[in-house]
Amino acid sequence: MTPQDISAGFRQARLEGRPLQAYPGATVPPDLGSAYAIQDMSIDAWPDKVAGWKVAMIQPTWRETYPAERVVGPVFAKSVWNFEREELGIPIIDGGYAAVEAEFALRIARTIPLEAAFLDSSDLLPYVESVHAAIELAGSPLASLSALGPGAVASDFGNNAGMVIGPQLPMESLSDPASAVSETFVNGASVGNGGATRVPGGPLAAVLFLVNALKARGRTLNAGEWVSTGATTGIHPVKVGDRILVTFGEDSRIDVRITAAGAV
Structure with missing residues (x-):
């Protein structure tokens, strides 16, 4: 199986809303460079444009x-x-991997020049238009994707299936x-609490990591794109029919229900 086969396997399953029973390749990519090469193939072949990016921590056991x-x-x-x-309503592939994460999403105000270099995450503030309450829908056709490690995750769109953008929050969330x-509540029960301090270095540090990671791939963040900066209450598995409530303080909330994905 070639990297092209892996890309095509994940893409076709996503387009059909169909779960995979096994990783669509003989081996998981042994390094992130190989995994991102597959991701880039998939981005170029996907019938939609990139509107943003998700950033997630790699667990120490994988580093x-x-x-x-x-x-x-x-x-x-x-x-x-x-x-x-x-x-x-937000769709998942029934039988695949699905989880929700309460996150802080940043909207990019203007395109970041590919040649730009930043000494500190605070240098990115002029490029941030706003901060919003958000939910990342983590998802893949492969239920075991996350357990296979970062190489598998990166090779399938970073294990992302979407992003819910909620109310705008104060810019003080960054400083x-x-x-x-x-x-986060699932079916009425609290399953985790936290906040922006759960993102190491804060949300801007996640954006700085993303900028550098994209630069290494010849890519950048463009005006109007979103960055989902990392889980703040944990990673919460969900299934079709679940109802999710995420609160961001007393005044901001997002309510979603999990539905079954059909063919794209």
Whole structure:
């Protein structure tokens, strides 16, 4: 099986809304460079444009094999949903991997030059238009994807299936992460609480990591794109029919229900 076969296997399963029983290749990519090469093939072949990116931590147990702090993946335009006031349905591949994560999403104000270099994450503030409450829908046709490690995750769009954009939050969420709190409820039960301090270095540090990771691939962040900066209450598995409530302090919330994906 070639990298092209792996890319095609994941893409076809996603397009058909069909679970995979095994990784669509003889071996999982042994390094992140190989995995991102597959991701780039898939981005170029996917019938939608990139509207943002997700950033997630790599667990310490994997960092000897995959020496990086975080892993990234694209979010496509048709999988960015805006939450207004009523419960929003978001689709997963039944039988695949699915989880929700309460996150802080940053909207990019202007394109970051590919040649730009940043000494500190705060240098990115002029490129940030706004901060929003958000949910990352982590998802893959392969239920065991996350357990196979960062190489597998990166090779399948970073294990992303979409992003829900909620209310705008104060910009102080970036300068004072301790002020930005969150809690996740699944079917009425609290399953985790935390906030922006759960993202090492704060949300801007996640954006800085992403900028550098994309630069190494000849890519950059463009005006209007979103960055989902990392889980703040944990990673919460979900199934079709589940109802999710995420609160960001007393005044901001997102309500979603999990539905079954059909063919794209």
